[in-house]
Amino acid sequence: MAGTAPKAGKEGGTGYRGIVGPLLLPTWVMVGVFMVIPVLLMAVYSFLTKEFRGGVIWDFTLAAYDQFFLSRGLFGDEPPRIEWTYISIFWRSIWQAALATLVCLIVGFPTAWFIATRPARSRAVWLFLITVPYWVNLLIRTVSLKFLIRDNGPLNESLMSIGLIDGPLPLVNTNLAVQLGLFYSYLPFMVLPIYAAVERYNFALSEAAADLYASRWVTLWEIVLPIVKPGIIAGCILVFVPSLGAFLAPDLLGGAKTFMIGSLIDEQFRGSQGNWPFGAAAAMILMTLVMIVLLAYARAQAKSEAR
Amino acid sequence: MSTAIDIRNVVKRYGLTTALHGISLTIADNEFFTLLGPSGCGKTTLLRCIAGFEDVSEGDIQLFGQNIAGLEPNQRPVNTVFQQYALFPHMSVVDNVAFGLKMKGVGPEDRRRRAGKMLEMVHLSAFADRMPAQLSGGQQQRVALARALAPEPKVLLLDEPLSALDLKLRQAMRVELKSLQEETGITFIFVTHDQEEALTMSDRIAVMSQGHVQQVGTARDIYEAPVNRFVADFIGETNLLDVTVESVSGGQARVILPGGHVILCPTTGDGLGRHLVSIRPERLSIVADGDLDVLVERVVYLGTDLQLLTRLPGGEEFHVRLQNSARTQPPAPGNRVSLHLEEGAARLLSD
């Protein structure tokens, strides 16, 4: 073809092919040395023996994983049983993250749809308003939320003053507060990819469906959702993954009952009570979970592209 | 006349596919030379090899006797007018035009003066300080032309520069391009898939297909004397018929058309047997007793012309064009008419 001859040789004359190596060297060095090697080292640490004041002794052992999954009694003399403490923390975290993802989706999809169907001018304003919180410090947002929903915070005060409730709603330190925190932290991550998908959606398809006697909601279910699914899945991943390893929302808004993976790992590296190999093992397990999700996503993506 | 560009056995491969199969062309200085062919024929690839955006896999390209293989695009004294113009969107019109001069180290004042002169030449002096996005397509086209001509290249390469313009503008630009080439005396190498563009402007045309040069010649050569089926079919409208050559004598072949008519064709070879003949539809006229009889099936009104869709006695489709004048009395469909072949209307092809 005249305009789109295959690019090769001088790759279209811009002349960067010969210097790809030098251009990428800084990236390889930075990410390789300060990301890949640390993660590999962390994997090694998870098989080391803990030292009591933090740190490790270079003796290889499965103790960290053993401690995570199995219980051998107080003195290690009983037959091993499954230890539920940590598994249930992980399970609760997964459940919390999944729930947060679902709530974000239920609220985020209509919002994204609504924004994408505005005229260009007001769409820009809506998009701007949705993105601003994404740029605001997560810690500050979480602290603000905590301030708002505290027992004697503005929300409870105003609800009581208008007589809707008698005493303050106990929100802080509950699962609900953590949920709210996760939802609040990651909602923009759900809205933006769905918005991008809806914006590319050809509304003539909806018109065609309506023309062929499909109702509004049937059209949404049968036509729109399958087509914008990639955006929805991307949004779910972007909410689920950070929610799973979240630290601030559970730590600031939750209590002992809402302990999540992030806090469990964090605790292992604090002061003399810490257990580095165990923290490393927990981090490895978390990373494995996330990688499974991402790989499944990548495979589904590749599959849908192959079609 | 000296040689501007000498292309010798140029082969261009992309991995397993071959885009150019040993192209050899000699382009004279001062010539308006056109590479004509359908999409994917390799014409743009060849142009990009000359410009230096692609390396040739084999063979070499000489520019006024100097081998330019291995030279970077910026080291070659050729400039390109790109298909979508490629005006730098962040620079004003005059800065665009002066860019090449700046890169060649021309001082700011000289640069501005010469850019101004170039803009004058393309009638855009008033637009010097505009940004490219503020110009119409035709104006952008002329800026691209001024920009490529400003550094006074030895050869100007034009990659389908008119394809983005509408018909009226395209026709006006053809005239302008041709006179610009004559004025500047620069060799133009023009790439297009539009045969009308090629025929109206070029001194010589190379017809390309599937990475091969099929024929090189003047507009008249390739139209009147196509060497093969591809050229005959691609340039203009034609009737291609499978024929049998019965005998050859004195440069004239006796050719039997499908359906039994016998006509005489000029030929340079002496091969008998199955051949292909091309008969231009406009080189035919309706007469009382002509060379062949056809059955008229449909008459199409084209404005300047009338097109008759007819069939030979053998059943083959056969097109005839008649000029639409007050005297033309088109035959009614269903009638048989007799056609006269003008001198040179039929051409024997090599394949």
Place this chain on the structure above:
Amino acid sequence: MKGVRHYPGFLAMAVGCLVILYAPLIVVTIYSFNDSASITTWGGFSWRWYADVFTGPEAPRFKAAAWNSITIAMLAATTATAIAIAAAVAMVRGGRFRGKSATFALINLPLMVPEIVTAVACLIFFSTIGLTTGYMTILIAHITFCIPFAYLPIAARLTGIEDVYEQAARDLYATRAQAFRLILLPLMLPGILSGFLLAFIISLDDFIITNFVKGAGMETLPTAIFGSVKQGIKPNIMAISTMMLAVSVLFVTLSYLANRIGQRTRS
């Protein structure tokens, strides 16, 4: 008939979203101007907590933390942007090469690994090689995880720039370096600006990784605020939050404008 774009209730959802996203921020902003030392009752408008941030007992701590945060964000964003520009040019303009998809995965790795895992890995790495935790370790970690954030907008922009402009420049006697400096760099600028701003904000925002690799006695604004908040939310924290909020809004606006300019110069 309201057309196929309309779904009842979607407007309410969108408005609800905005309310949930903004209510806490607005409330904190209002209360940062509360004259009362008690954070629950309104005591009239006052700048006193802003004054307290700059002159109060915690002022030196916050000032030092702010200085660390800003200089680290500046250095990390600049370095990450420079690295990302080179990477984007190689990835977008470098044609096909071996290890391209591996490199792409490498660039995006910091986005895929949960922050807390990166934090743990960095802490273990720095402690193993014996690098004293502090300013340097924070900076290195920030540069690394800022790379993908700087890379994505830059690469997106670069992908949108046809290579024909550089070819035209090369054709007009520009060297590769000149074509980069005079044509590609100005055309990439909106993407570079977006990437830089994003990296800057991400660095400024980071808490988890910083908290792991900062070492004792070293604070950035988020870690200082976190430490403070652990003892309860005080009005001066709200004043700091409001100021950071203002900085964030300023940044989004800048990034938004950069995009607008970008769209204008796209031909």
